[in-house]
Amino acid sequence: MFKPEIIKKQKIIIFSLMILIVLTSLLNLVFGNSILTLDRIIPVLLGQGEFNENFILFSIRLPRLLITLMAGMALALSGSILQGLTRNDLADPGIIGINSGAGFAVALFFLYFPVEAGKFIYFLPLAAFGGALITAILIYLFSYDKNSGIKPIKLILVGVGFSTALSGAMMVLISSADRAKVEFISRWLAGDIWGTDCPFVLALLPWLLILLPAALYKANRLNILALGHSVAVGVGMKVKREQAILLIIAVGLAAAAVSVTGGIAFVGLMAPHIAKTLVGKRNQLFIPVAVLTGGWLLLAADTIGTNIFQPQGIAAGIMVAVIGAPYFVYLIAKK
Amino acid sequence: MIKNAKKNEIKKKLEFKYILAASLAVLLMSFLTAVAVGAAEVSLSQVWQALTFSGSSDKIIMLQEIRIPRTTAAVVVGAALAAAGAIMQGMTKNPLADPGLFGLTAGANAALAFSLAIFPTLNYFGTMLSSFLGAALGAGLVFGIASINKRGFSPFRIVLAGSAVSTFLYAVAEGVGIYFQISKDVSMWTAGGLVGVSWLQLKLIAPFVLLSLAAAFFLSRQLTILSLREEIAVGLGQKVFRTKIFLFLIIITLTGLSVALVGNIVFLGLMIPHLVRAVAGRDYRFILPLSAVFGAIFMLLADLLGRTINAPYETPVVAIIAMLGLPFFLMIVNRGRSDF
Numbered sequence: 001m002f003k004p005e006i007i008k009k010q011k012i013i014i015f016s017l018m019i020l021i022v023l024t025s026l027l028n029l030v031f032g033n034s035i036l037t038l039d040r041i042i043p044v045l046l047g048q049g050e051f052n053e054n055f056i057l058f059s060i061r062l063p064r065l066l067i068t069l070m071a072g073m074a075l076a077l078s079g080s081i082l083q084g085l086t087r088n089d090l091a092d093p094g095i096i097g098i099n100s101g102a103g104f105a106v107a108l109f110f111l112y113f114p115v116e117a118g119k120f121i122y123f124l125p126l127a128a129f130g131g132a133l134i135t136a137i138l139i140y141l142f143s144y145d146k147n148s149g150i151k152p153i154k155l156i157l158v159g160v161g162f163s164t165a166l167s168g169a170m171m172v173l174i175s176s177a178d179r180a181k182v183e184f185i186s187r188w189l190a191g192d193i194w195g196t197d198c199p200f201v202l203a204l205l206p207w208l209l210i211l212l213p214a215a216l217y218k219a220n221r222l223n224i225l226a227l228g229h230s231v232a233v234g235v236g237m238k239v240k241r242e243q244a245i246l247l248i249i250a251v252g253l254a255a256a257a258v259s260v261t262g263g264i265a266f267v268g269l270m271a272p273h274i275a276k277t278l279v280g281k282r283n284q285l286f287i288p289v290a291v292l293t294g295g296w297l298l299l300a301a302d303t304i305g306t307n308i309f310q311p312q313g314i315a316a317g318i319m320v321a322v323i324g325a326p327y328f329v330y331l332i333a334k335k
Numbered sequence: 336m337i338k339n340a341k342k343n344e345i346k347k348k349l350e351f352k353y354i355l356a357a358s359l360a361v362l363l364m365s366f367l368t369a370v371a372v373g374a375a376e377v378s379l380s381q382v383w384q385a386l387t388f389s390g391s392s393d394k395i396i397m398l399q400e401i402r403i404p405r406t407t408a409a410v411v412v413g414a415a416l417a418a419a420g421a422i423m424q425g426m427t428k429n430p431l432a433d434p435g436l437f438g439l440t441a442g443a444n445a446a447l448a449f450s451l452a453i454f455p456t457l458n459y460f461g462t463m464l465s466s467f468l469g470a471a472l473g474a475g476l477v478f479g480i481a482s483i484n485k486r487g488f489s490p491f492r493i494v495l496a497g498s499a500v501s502t503f504l505y506a507v508a509e510g511v512g513i514y515f516q517i518s519k520d521v522s523m524w525t526a527g528g529l530v531g532v533s534w535l536q537l538k539l540i541a542p543f544v545l546l547s548l549a550a551a552f553f554l555s556r557q558l559t560i561l562s563l564r565e566e567i568a569v570g571l572g573q574k575v576f577r578t579k580i581f582l583f584l585i586i587i588t589l590t591g592l593s594v595a596l597v598g599n600i601v602f603l604g605l606m607i608p609h610l611v612r613a614v615a616g617r618d619y620r621f622i623l624p625l626s627a628v629f630g631a632i633f634m635l636l637a638d639l640l641g642r643t644i645n646a647p648y649e650t651p652v653v654a655i656i657a658m659l660g661l662p663f664f665l666m667i668v669n670r671g672r673s674d675f
Contacts, residue, residue: 167599
């Protein structure tokens with residue numbers, strides 16, 4: 001189906017991205033307040049570490065690293081699907097209300113539903129997930145048209161409207177809370193990777209394992225949808241059904257990622273773009289590249305954010321936004 | 336033909352005068368109601384005494400120092416935001432233009448966070464200036480991005496650009512808030528609404544708003560032509576670029592000052608001009624003044640609602656407007672198929 005040179009190029013790109021991820025991971029593992037030198041990482045990974053080294057690596061650094069990586073991947077995949085679905089390069093999971101829906105739910109939950117401390121961290125992602133899902137469903141319903149399914153433009157506009165309204169509502173919730181709680185919620189909203197425990201790794205992994213193959217399986221349909229509604233109908237596709245399925249996949253991925261990491265925008269916008277410039281617009285080709293790029297982006301942002309701005313660190317979400325906004329400008333300028 | 340058109344014009348102007356007079360009357364009524372109704376009960380005669388400075392009991396002082404500045408601020412901000420929205424809609428030919436959606440409020444927000452972090456003891460004039468500069472930055476970014484593209488920009492893409500720039504600026508504001516541990520102070524500013532507005536603040540802000548509004552009315556003819564087609568504007572000998580710069584300055588002044596006074600209010604600038612167009616047509620000489628008046632009325636009533644819905648607690652007006660605005664926004668999106 002593909003020419004050999006395309007496949008070769010694809011392999012090279014994927015391979016180099018993986019190397020990039022490994023290198024960044026090593027940097028991420030080595031930097032930090034407590035000592036774990038580069039030459040000790042491999043032995044510790046192989047089980048020859050001392051107690052404190054094991055603790056630092058397996059209980060603190062590694063889970064965080066994995067979560068960051070997977071969240072970036074999930075967001076990138078979600079963004080790729082949304083961009084295909086809406087036929088718009090500027091779509092991002094944030095646009096279908098994921099971030100604001102999850103953020104609103106987190107603020108509400110945190111302020112009004114006291115749960116005991118031990119269980120709290122496991123309930124919070126659930127609340128975020130629920131909020132994101134409900135918002136996405138509402139946006140879907142409001143942009144649904146009986147005759148032609150979802151209209152991409154309408155989907156995005158309705159999404160922007162919802163995000164704006166929810167941000168307003170959230171600000172109000174925050175302003176009525178006390179100082180410590182505000183700090184926490186702000187950190188959450190800013191996308192400060194906070195779910196850094198092993199259970200969260202397990203909470204995120206199934207989504208990727210199931211939905212990444214599902215998305216790749218649907219890649220051809222995304223290709224057809226990209227040609228326009230009438231073409232898709234013409235080749236006999238059940239457009240409404242496909243759109244709904246793809247949207248569910250995108251929402252599930254983004255909601256899962258955001259519920260663990262906090263509000264992170266721009267990864268889902270940037271990663272698919274970078275991938276498309278590297279390997280072209282065919283979904284089978286660029287989706288894997290986008291996924292790896294997204295994982296790497298968030299990982300790099302987190303590594304920079306936590307280490308350069310000591311001691312508090314800058315939230316990964318903010319680092320991504322700082323990198324992502326100029327990229328966004330460049331994108332529009334180039335068009 | 337020409338005679339007929341002139342007749343029509345005169346008729347329209349007359350109609351406009353009636354509508355304007357009626358809405359000004361409604362504004363006055365709303366203002367009086369807003370002053371008279373609230374957590375502390377006052378009688379109408381006390382309101383009268385407070386307004387005419389002909390008495391001095393505790394309640395009258397309360398009215399003069401708390402409630403009247405607050406209601407006045409509602410009028411000023413409502414008029415400013417609605418007019419800013421109307422100008423933006425005309426200038427960008429975008430039915431979805433709104434200071435909140437186009438990055439202005441987010442910019443002001445980010446600038447406020449920065450200035451609170453760097454100068455914790457900033458006085459009122461400083462916050463005003465910084466949120467003005469921030470609004471300029473946000474608007475500059477969105478419009479700048481929009482104008483990079485030679486072929487122009489679809490209304491839809493501007494909305495996306497606005498959304499992305501806003502996301503970025505909010506992230507910056509949050510980052511600064513977290514890093515300097517002033518998130519709470521920033522959020523008090525951005526969601527504060529009209530609580531605690533003083534005469535001092537009003538004295539600083541109101542003159543600028545009035546001046547900008549006057550300038551906007553003065554330019555409303557040019558705005559009408561711009562809102563039709565730029566080619567026509569050029570053809571009619573208009574200095575398009577200069578007009579746009581002036582209008583841009585007016586927009587950021589109005590928005591920046593409103594944010595400095597009440598925080599992030601979205602959708603108001605979107606809603607009001609649409610409502611006004613339903614009665615006043617497409618001529619901005621009519622739309623602008625009416626938008627200002629309608630905006631003032633709306634803000635007064637929204638604030639009144641916020642004060643009374645759950646009295647004695649305040650329901651922030653920012654939330655009320657965001658919630659009222661959303662259905663309206665959805666309606667425009669639904670209706671405006673031909674616009675995109």
